[in-house]
Amino acid sequence: MLKLHRNRLHSSKTKFRESSSEKRNFKYRFLTFITNLYEEKSNESVKFKHSIFVGNSNIHLSKYVRRIQKYGDLSEDHLIHVCILLNRLKKIIHINVFSIHRILLTLCLLVTKQTDIFYSNEVWAIIGGVSLRDINRFELFCVLQLDLFVTRDQYINMKSLLQSITLK
Numbered sequence: 001m002l003k004l005h006r007n008r009l010h011s012s013k014t015k016f017r018e019s020s021s022e023k024r025n026f027k028y029r030f031l032t033f034i035t036n037l038y039e040e041k042s043n044e045s046v047k048f049k050h051s052i053f054v055g056n057s058n059i060h061l062s063k064y065v066r067r068i069q070k071y072g073d074l075s076e077d078h079l080i081h082v083c084i085l086l087n088r089l090k091k092i093i094h095i096n097v098f099s100i101h102r103i104l105l106t107l108c109l110l111v112t113k114q115t116d117i118f119y120s121n122e123v124w125a126i127i128g129g130v131s132l133r134d135i136n137r138f139e140l141f142c143v144l145q146l147d148l149f150v151t152r153d154q155y156i157n158m159k160s161l162l163q164s165i166t167l168k
Contacts, residue, residue, distance in 0.1 A: 029165040030079050071127045081111045084150050084158050106138040
């Protein structure tokens, strides 16, 4: 079954080579949003100051997002949903440069699981470069701590917010 997923992962390469400037602009806005999110001063009222998400990542955030989007078959809609969940999660845990990679991976996993076709946690662990045990722990934490439901108004507001981010 994992071989099927790996073949599917490699077959999606051609889909992203045809990215338009609008898709690149959206990716830039998404990266700007999440970078601003973890560069903000930490909220002292967060529920968990020490996070299970803290880890060491040797890959730049933009390359990591590109990797997750490419191999995880993420659409703009998925990424908008991820932004909404990130806003909710920042009230619960401290998000910083050491945790953002794992948090993004986990939220992308959860968002895609709300669709009809999604990858197993084992495939997401491979995509993100973490162990299956870790991805399972991250998922469980988010499922227990976050409201994953997004209303239409929340979605429209986040999409507008992302579109308002100016390009350099």
